[in-house]
Amino acid sequence: MPSRKIRVLIAKPGLDGHDRGAKVIARALRDAGMEVIYTGLRQTPEMIVEAALQEDVDVVGLSILSGAHMVLVPRILELLRAAGLEDVKVIVGGIIPEEDSAALRAAGVAEIYGPGASMATIVADIERFVQAPAERP
Amino acid sequence: MTTLVSQLLAGDRRALARLLSAIEDETPQAQEALAALYPHTGRAALIGVTGAPGTGKSSLVSALARFYRARGQTVGIIAVDPTSPFSGGAILGDRIRMVDLAGDPGIFIRSMATRGSLGGLARATADAIRALDAAGYDIILIETVGAGQSEVDIAYEAQTTLVVEAPGLGDDVQAIKAGILEIADILVVNKSDRPDALNTVRTLQAMLDLGAERPPRRWHHGQLLPAAARPAEARPDGWQTPIIQTIATDGTGVAELAAAIDRHRDYLQRSGQLADRERTRLEAELAHRLRDALLDRLLQQIDPGGLQALIARLVRRELDPASAVDYLLSNR
Numbered sequence: 001m002p003s004r005k006i007r008v009l010i011a012k013p014g015l016d017g018h019d020r021g022a023k024v025i026a027r028a029l030r031d032a033g034m035e036v037i038y039t040g041l042r043q044t045p046e047m048i049v050e051a052a053l054q055e056d057v058d059v060v061g062l063s064i065l066s067g068a069h070m071v072l073v074p075r076i077l078e079l080l081r082a083a084g085l086e087d088v089k090v091i092v093g094g095i096i097p098e099e100d101s102a103a104l105r106a107a108g109v110a111e112i113y114g115p116g117a118s119m120a121t122i123v124a125d126i127e128r129f130v131q132a133p134a135e136r137p
Numbered sequence: 138m139t140t141l142v143s144q145l146l147a148g149d150r151r152a153l154a155r156l157l158s159a160i161e162d163e164t165p166q167a168q169e170a171l172a173a174l175y176p177h178t179g180r181a182a183l184i185g186v187t188g189a190p191g192t193g194k195s196s197l198v199s200a201l202a203r204f205y206r207a208r209g210q211t212v213g214i215i216a217v218d219p220t221s222p223f224s225g226g227a228i229l230g231d232r233i234r235m236v237d238l239a240g241d242p243g244i245f246i247r248s249m250a251t252r253g254s255l256g257g258l259a260r261a262t263a264d265a266i267r268a269l270d271a272a273g274y275d276i277i278l279i280e281t282v283g284a285g286q287s288e289v290d291i292a293y294e295a296q297t298t299l300v301v302e303a304p305g306l307g308d309d310v311q312a313i314k315a316g317i318l319e320i321a322d323i324l325v326v327n328k329s330d331r332p333d334a335l336n337t338v339r340t341l342q343a344m345l346d347l348g349a350e351r352p353p354r355r356w357h358h359g360q361l362l363p364a365a366a367r368p369a370e371a372r373p374d375g376w377q378t379p380i381i382q383t384i385a386t387d388g389t390g391v392a393e394l395a396a397a398i399d400r401h402r403d404y405l406q407r408s409g410q411l412a413d414r415e416r417t418r419l420e421a422e423l424a425h426r427l428r429d430a431l432l433d434r435l436l437q438q439i440d441p442g443g444l445q446a447l448i449a450r451l452v453r454r455e456l457d458p459a460s461a462v463d464y465l466l467s468n469r
Contacts, residue, residue: 005161031221031224039236040230043236050239051246053151053154055248
């Protein structure tokens with residue numbers, strides 16, 4: 001039977017080469033029945049937003065371990081808005097200091113996950129975001 | 138949905154992306170939009186790319202897309218990956234090999250999960266192709282899941298089917314088995330910088346030589362039949378499947394491959410097979426959709442409790458499945 005599938009883009013912006021976390025998340029979301037578009041390492045903000053648009057995803061998950069999150073994440077949020085994708089939820093995984101977390105949330109990030117965040121929590125959060133979707137024009 | 142249709146026809150990429158989701162989710166709005174878009178379809182060149190996992194399909198698609206863009210054509214890409222039979226989820230990773238296509242507005246890439254379909258494509262692939270076609274992309278490249286020996290649906294959907302091989306996979310008996318090699322309009326030996334590439338080419342060439350005597354064929358109800366029913370004079374010499382060597386990662390052989398694809402399209406047009414294939418494909422699609430619709434309608438008429446009781450009888454070996462169907466059709 002046809003049904004609405006949750007689609008999630010998992011991307012690694014920036015220059016660090018540690019993609020194990022991103023792959024673990026991708027696998028966990030797949031096992032939760034979601035369709036995960038995995039784009040690989042060293043994505044620019046422009047590439048991520050273009051992929052989010054073409055793939056019509058509900059959620060963009062960013063894995064950042066380089067410390068450049070205060071540059072990359074606001075840029076991605078800005079480009080998403082410019083592309084008319086303000087209803088796409090953005091979640092961030094990585095090592096994000098507390099004060100930066102507050103700033104990123106204020107800028108529009110839906111959730112931030114540090115080391116040890118449980119997969120069950122992430123899955124439940126995404127399901128919650130999609131069940132209460134922004135009105136589609 | 139009518140605004141979505143007009144936005145899509147005006148080149149709005151977001152509208153296209155949304156319609157593709159609606160198509161995949163099989164919504165009534167998608168059907169309505171596809172009906173409105175149908176007169177705008179039938180213009181794009183449809184090129185299928187299939188082959189075993191790891192032969193380099195995604196890299197080859199990426200290299201071909203760059204070639205067509207340099208030639209001034211726009212390119213839509215549909216990349217299919219498998220859905221997990223257990224969770225219903227999927228990891229769609231074909232974009233990893235297509236990163237150098239990013240930032241080009243003349244390219245649109247969409248990843249699709251098979252969602253339970255077994256033929257190497259997704260159920261919604263045919264309609265997704267139509268959406269890209271209506272959106273005006275000149276070339277549509279369709280990449281199947283990593284295919285084994287029987288995922289041959291692509292030969293229906295594409296006008297030209299590339300079967301990608303890589304050195305070191307299988308032996309010459311694999312090559313003469315029925316299935317995927319038979320659907321190739323063009324055989325590609327990718328990763329041809331590997332030392333055993335020439336062996337692969339020779340094996341494939343030997344396989345083609347074995348089949349050289351076969352008569353022209355046509356599609357009929359999912360099978361290739363000899364085209365004996367057609368008047369022989371209406372058909373020029375049969376297509377000779379070429380073998381093209383490529384190294385997708387550095388572009389070697391890609392121009393030759395594109396030239397072979399052009400020759401094949403030209404052959405299809407000259408021989409009338411392009412129209413022929415399209416008609417057969419639409420006939421098959423109509424039968425397929427009719428079967429689905431009739432099944433849905435019938436299942437609505439059958440009492441669910443009675444159906445469960447019947448299944449229990451099958452399990453107890455009191456009734457065989459074919460007789461159960463007769464029973465259901467005669468006792469509604």
